Amino acid sequence: SQTIHQWPATLVQPVGSPLSLECTVEGTSNPNLYWYRQAAGRGLQLLFYSVGIGQISSEVPQNLSASRPQDRQFILSSKKLLLSDSGFYLCALESETMKETQYFGPGTRLLVL
Amino acid sequence: GQNIDQPTEMTATEGAIVQINCTYQTSGFNGLFWYQQHAGEAPTFLSYNVLDGLEEKGRFSSFLSRSKGYSYLLLKELQMKDSASYLCAVGRGSYIPTFGRGTSLIVHP
Numbered sequence: 659s660q661t662i663h664q665w666p667a668t669l670v671q672p673v674g675s676p677l678s679l680e681c682t683v684e685g686t687s688n689p690n691l692y693w694y695r696q697a698a699g700r701g702l703q704l705l706f707y708s709v710g711i712g713q714i715s716s717e718v719p720q721n722l723s724a725s726r727p728q729d730r731q732f733i734l735s736s737k738k739l740l741l742s743d744s745g746f747y748l749c750a751l752e753s754e755t756m757k758e759t760q761y762f763g764p765g766t767r768l769l770v771l
Numbered sequence: 772g773q774n775i776d777q778p779t780e781m782t783a784t785e786g787a788i789v790q791i792n793c794t795y796q797t798s799g800f801n802g803l804f805w806y807q808q809h810a811g812e813a814p815t816f817l818s819y820n821v822l823d824g825l826e827e828k829g830r831f832s833s834f835l836s837r838s839k840g841y842s843y844l845l846l847k848e849l850q851m852k853d854s855a856s857y858l859c860a861v862g863r864g865s866y867i868p869t870f871g872r873g874t875s876l877i878v879h880p
Contacts, residue, residue: 760860
């Protein structure tokens, strides 16, 4: 079965510091992968998605970037965090059998101070 | 643009039935999804409708009317653990479903 790992689970970072969040998946190959952000009391915002190694599409212009160095690894980064980057970051993959069905990882809760 | 509407919050009593509505206007339609998200946790997939009608899965059922751009999630025999946010999402035939903002359901004794 497909499994999604994210770390760290929680993170407190000062404004202006860099960020690296990692997502790895197991039990599947060549998955479509996604990064979402959920701010407190708000809906899911799609940040990036990837259909393969080195292929990244950005949905929202911002100071975040994503990379996919390996088939089952998806990384979200920032060079300088803003207060508005606080939120719940979720990595997801698309089901192989039911297109557009999303399976989410456990998430990383980021607080920028 | 893409627009999905669902109520922000609902309350219900343990043991009762609750219906959470979702209306959508999207460019392209390839199915409607419902997800459950408990506080502090990630969303989990509940149901998928691509054809009109009712899909039943235990205590949960989901209905779709494509002509009306309307869906609902029906929860029967409510339990306290059903207190969560319920997200409606529309697949548009691309890689990217569109999510609603979610309905926070509070179940009280």
